[in-house]
Amino acid sequence: MLILITYDVSVLTKSGQRRLRAIARTCLDYGMRVQNSVFECEVTPDQYVRLKNELLNIYDPHQDSLRFYMLGSKGRQKIEHWGAKVIPDPIKDALII
Amino acid sequence: MLILITYDVSVLTKSGQRRLRAIARTCLDYGMRVQNSVFECEVTPDQYVRLKNELLNIYDPHQDSLRFYMLGSKGRQKIEHWGAKVIPDPIKDALII
Numbered sequence: 001m002l003i004l005i006t007y008d009v010s011v012l013t014k015s016g017q018r019r020l021r022a023i024a025r026t027c028l029d030y031g032m033r034v035q036n037s038v039f040e041c042e043v044t045p046d047q048y049v050r051l052k053n054e055l056l057n058i059y060d061p062h063q064d065s066l067r068f069y070m071l072g073s074k075g076r077q078k079i080e081h082w083g084a085k086v087i088p089d090p091i092k093d094a095l096i097i
Numbered sequence: 098m099l100i101l102i103t104y105d106v107s108v109l110t111k112s113g114q115r116r117l118r119a120i121a122r123t124c125l126d127y128g129m130r131v132q133n134s135v136f137e138c139e140v141t142p143d144q145y146v147r148l149k150n151e152l153l154n155i156y157d158p159h160q161d162s163l164r165f166y167m168l169g170s171k172g173r174q175k176i177e178h179w180g181a182k183v184i185p186d187p188i189k190d191a192l193i194i
Contacts, residue, residue, distance in 0.1 A: 004166060006103060008132035008181075035105035035162050037134070061180045065132050069101060069166065070175040078167040083158045084105075 002075025003031075003048055005039045005055070008065035015060075022058045023066075026051065034081075040071075099172025100128075100145055102136045102152070105162035112157075119155045120163075123148065131178075137168075 031041030
């Protein structure tokens with residue numbers, strides 16, 4: 001099933017930037033980054049539980065917002081994209097750490 | 098039907114900030130802001146066409162990314178939220194202009 005994950009964090013602080021990188025790294029293990037803070041992950045129910053637990057261990061519940069959208073097995077048909085694409089850059093992310 | 102709209106724009110430039118405010122104002126006519134660049138709009142098919150056209154007139158196709166997710170009539174049941182909430186503040190948005 002396709003899961004959409006949107007993550008809202010202030011990147012004005014170093015800790016916020018660090019959390020965004022950690023969230024991105026975790027999501028990239030399961031799917032792709034389609035916008036700076038938006039990820040699409042194709043997962044089994046078991047993988048979804050694991051992914052969610054990993055993300056909930058990273059985010060700050062007092063400052064960040066994390067939303068999960070269950071798009072189902074035909075999720076790709078429900079998406080329309082316009083404009084520029086964000087190219088995932090895990091190497092750059094890794095170097096920034 | 099519930100439509101999720103995610104918008105990726107650099108807010109490091111004045112023009113990017115202006116476009117984000119304009120996108121937010123337009124989405125708020127049809128729904129709510131759930132994260133800084135994520136909006137959920139409950140619309141009829143006609144309203145969706147109008148909303149999309151309005152947004153496509155605002156965004157910059159060379160710099161911004163705009164994605165639409167069709168969540169359907171039972172969209173609210175497919176969402177899970179964790180952490181802080183973004184409170185929509187149209188008055189503050191209006192004053193910044």
